[in-house]
Amino acid sequence: MKIELVAVGDELLVGDVENTNAGTLGRRLTAAGLRVSGVSTVGDGLDAMIDVLAQAVRRADAVIVSGGLGPTSDDRTREAIAAVAGVPLHRDPAIEDWLRRRYRGMNRTLTALGLQQADVPEGGRSLPNANGSAPGIAVEIGDVAVYAIPGPPHEMIAMTEEQVLPDLLRRAGEPPIRAQRQLLTASIGEGVIAAMLEPLERELARDGAVEVAYLATAGQTRVKLTSAGPGGAAEVDAAAARARELLGGCVYGEAGDTLAGVVLDLLRGRDATVAVAESLTGGLVAAELTSVPGASASVRGSVTAYATDLKGSVLGVDADLLAAQGAVHPDVAARMAEGVRDLMSGTYGVATTGVAGPDPQDGKPVGTVYIAVAGPEGTIVLSLLFSGSRGRIREMTTVRALDLLRCVVAGLPAEQDPACTG
């Protein structure tokens, strides 16, 4: 079954908004064993939408259109689908009723344009939207299944998971699933990971049953092990076991895990808690930890001591140390971690200080970073030097802080293990 994606919106063409939906859907459908055969982006103009949509319908067995379902005059996806299907639009009274109640509940006016969100091409059905006002559409054009889903990522994802994907899988019958496992690592570059896995790559090259690929994103590297054909789960499992042997504590989890989630699980399993003290990351470490549902069981809280004097007055870093060394120093990181651990009564304290840029600070170059973890067994400090933009330096620091915490909580040799110091 070939599936095409069509993203609608002038903002995507001019690059005001990145079309992240294409990647998100591509990964999700691929993981479900389905095949995305093409992606198109088209503006808000009706004629262009009709043309692009008709081509997608001609080529594919299913088409997912995202965007253009909202309450403004440039939302014309409903019209375009009806035109390609050659049917009129009908107003769905149940959706109209739901929209009226929803807008009343939000104390907002439902305009005539807003009401168009209840329109469905004849023969199609509405897809309820639990996360927004614009319902989706499912309709058959010939023997092609066409779905229209909202453009905002969180609405798009929910409607895909709950309504579109089950429908597609039902239509596809038994999908030709290739076995895959993904090992997640943080703190080490793609090149180093590949070098560590060289023995495995040599072994795999002999029989060709499992393919290895690397996918690097800010501070993290994903190792993908995929069977060369359908099936092959046993071969992939064996390759994954060998890869874990070679990578050791560097692997923090597998597909579906997040670094913050793994850290929180480790803490919960040990009845331990964490408190965070941040400087250059300015709240990112705490935000990442608290993004996980149930974080309140293990996260005490955090202090961003952005101004240097607050590192003393709130976190208790010695004023003489700050005066002598400035805020960017390994001892300051250590005292911040210990200070926030005391202040918030956490089992562990984790701290970041450094220079995110654009300007050097206290005589230290941009990218200088110190990360500390304080715990029952003492305090560990990492000294790092990152390159890149302010945003990248903050992001890399956040990943490394979470990974150092992981190593310390898990009892991994944080000072020797390349996962934790490399």
Next chain:
Amino acid sequence: MKIELVAVGDELLVGDVENTNAGTLGRRLTAAGLRVSGVSTVGDGLDAMIDVLAQAVRRADAVIVSGGLGPTSDDRTREAIAAVAGVPLHRDPAIEDWLRRRYRGMNRTLTALGLQQADVPEGGRSLPNANGSAPGIAVEIGDVAVYAIPGPPHEMIAMTEEQVLPDLLRRAGEPPIRAQRQLLTASIGEGVIAAMLEPLERELARDGAVEVAYLATAGQTRVKLTSAGPGGAAEVDAAAARARELLGGCVYGEAGDTLAGVVLDLLRGRDATVAVAESLTGGLVAAELTSVPGASASVRGSVTAYATDLKGSVLGVDADLLAAQGAVHPDVAARMAEGVRDLMSGTYGVATTGVAGPDPQDGKPVGTVYIAVAGPEGTIVLSLLFSGSRGRIREMTTVRALDLLRCVVAGLPAEQDPACTG
């Protein structure tokens, strides 16, 4: 002149690699006054490439194909272009010579597949690649200009800047630059903004010189005013002035501004500082403020009091209040804002508390949010109810907290203005 982009590669369809080239090219061509009318992504298969490329050539005046030019068996862009043009491929001896020298210099073997990089469709020409091995192609198909450029972003950008863009601008003659302004708002939905601008939309509908479009992203709505044809800056300026009149304090900035950046500018202009107390946002408000270079001039710091007892022990919220009302209460938000203002000696304190989910808390439903700003003139609290995922509720809360701070610092009537309370 309509320009279509075609990105080639299986890795884009499955989402292993995000198609950032589309956004990059979209922004670059738009900035040059050119118009991207469509984007397609297609896999490495020859038939699919020929089909997609032929459609793009049918619709557009120029087509830029990225990717599929390299030295492996799945690089078939040259073949596809020749097939659509209906001409054979010829080997360019100058490029062949250059390739042989280049590979020799890198001590690498030039295979038969590698030599195909010297192939050009009859009637076309090679585009030299200063940053990689794969030369590009420029060829006319009918009266459509077709360019093939490498997929790796740095090669793609360099070849676009130096060779494709000058050629496109020459073909376009005087580029039809359309004037545009973008007004940025936070805190109000797209529908409400559209209703507030209805008088302007009516006025503009009469002469049709300026088009209005809305772009909604988490908690923010962008109003885009674009001239219908080339020029029209005066008309767009007049429409922008009228829109600002209708939207009042809801507009926080224009294209290029960020909400956090605007808030920091306001604070700096008043020699004021801010301290943040977070619960459900868990560090996001502080992280957003400190993402702006130079934030240290105005951001004192923040406390994430995620555990309820820390709202008392660190921020000084009255223990009886917490015991009686729980952590999710407007008075708790107010005391948190006042407490962090005191603790960190800020001019302003801003606080968030609420239920991000997935489970209700203290008898309050998911999405219940209180935001407070404490300042020299007293304390204001917003009571809100958001829908959506945990991530979205945290994101919306962050935007609203920054926007309430903006209104208070700017002296806007935060309690009446829909920008601040709607």
